[in-house]
Amino acid sequence: MTDFSERVERISISGIREVFEAADEDAINLGLGQPDFPTPRHAREAAVEAIESGKTDAYTSNYGMEALTDAIREKHARDNDLDLEEGSVIATAGGSEALHLAIEAHVDDGEEVLFPDPGFVSYEALTNLAGGEPVGLPLREDLTLDPATVEERITEDTAAFVVNSPANPTGAVQSVEDMKEFARIADEHDVLCISDEMYEHIVFEGEHRSPMEFAETDNVVVVNGCSKAYSMTGWRLGWVAGSPRRVERMLRVHQYVQACASAPAQYAAEAALTGPQEPVDEMVEAFAERRDVLLDGLEDMGLEVPTPEGAFYAMPKVPEGWVDEVVDRGVVVVPGEAFGRYGEGYARISYATSLDEIEAALDVMREATEAVR
Ligand SMILES: Cc1ncc(COP(=O)(O)O)c(C=O)c1O
Secondary structure: OOOOOHHHHOOOOOHHHHHHHHOOOOOEEOOOOOOOOOOOHHHHHHHHHHHHOOOOOOOOOOOOOHHHHHHHHHHHHHHHOOOOOOOOEEEEOHHHHHHHHHHHHHOOOOOEEEEEOOOOOHHHHHHHHOOOEEEEEOOOOOOOOOHHHHHHHOOOOEEEEEEEOOOOOOOOOOOHHHHHHHHHHHHHHOOEEEEEOOOOOOEOOOOOOOHHHHOOOOOEEEEEEOOOOOOOHHHOOEEEEOOHHHHHHHHHHHHHHOOOOOHHHHHHHHHHHHOOOHHHHHHHHHHHHHHHHHHHHHHHOOOOOOOOOEOOEEOOEOOOOHHHHHHHOOEEOEEHHHHOHHHOOEEEEEOOOOHHHHHHHHHHHHHHHHHHO
8 A cells, every 4th residue: 555646646736836936035926827906896895795794604505606606607698608507507616626627527547638738737637636648739839729639639538628718828819710620629529628718808819719609519618717807816716617417517526525616705706797897808908018018028039929819928939048047037937848848948927917027027038048048
């Protein structure tokens, strides 16, 4: 007998943490995966009111309280033209738990899960925890995922593929044509498409569309949440949406690992989803301005950087030793290989921070670029 499960030994603490821990206390942090805005006031107030009036003292339904699941279904009708029936969403502890439920409920031992590489760190780890086989797929030059790459890699052992648009860590946004293709592939190959739409609202060019709109079968499950759209990462409130038969299986997992999402967070989320959406627009406008400043600065240094069309990350190609030089000089960025082996030679730069800090960080990056050349 060994001390620990084989599954847990297959995963390790995220490489992003290591960078934070290596950095100076007063470093400029461009490593963060969260907006630097407050949660909208009406959402905070709804939670306070619910707490004060004792409404949050008890478990809610495992699905989440009805007012919230209704608000989530209305959100999908409003933004995605999707008519989700009752019983097709579960409120979760952030997008993280939603991804966990989707993978745990659909992936058998030894089955493959395909995902973008570089990609969000959880896809590989959660696949390993479920006993599955993670398969990272290389991206196009513009850092989007080519549907043809997915289709070519599907075998009879493939349980699911993950689409993430707008994407972490690349900021890439998939085209409508790509999303239609992902839906077709899910339908024709009878493979589950897990569409991670956490950054749905943060799009500067083009528009976000969900493969769920285009699928003819129920082979698409959507992961979304309040963390990025409403700057609510600390509240831990996300959701998973799918057909009732899929949701019923995911609910079995949710019931035992979580019981229900935190009740105060559910009240805040309901208010965020049904209340005024201007705070989202203001945040996106600020991100767009910062992106342009960052891109100009990086291009001036001679770095090649695909134009990120969404989220709040840029992913330039960087010379060897660049990330260490930048971190040593007091600016935290994350090496591309923290997001998969094809991320090597890139760095992820988050611009969820003030313009002043971005400008100061660009000065440091300029020095570092000269030093490694
Ligand atoms: C692409 C992507 N999916 C899911 C998540 C998880 O979101 P949450 O913080 O709501 O658990 C993140 C968080 O960084 C993310 O970047």
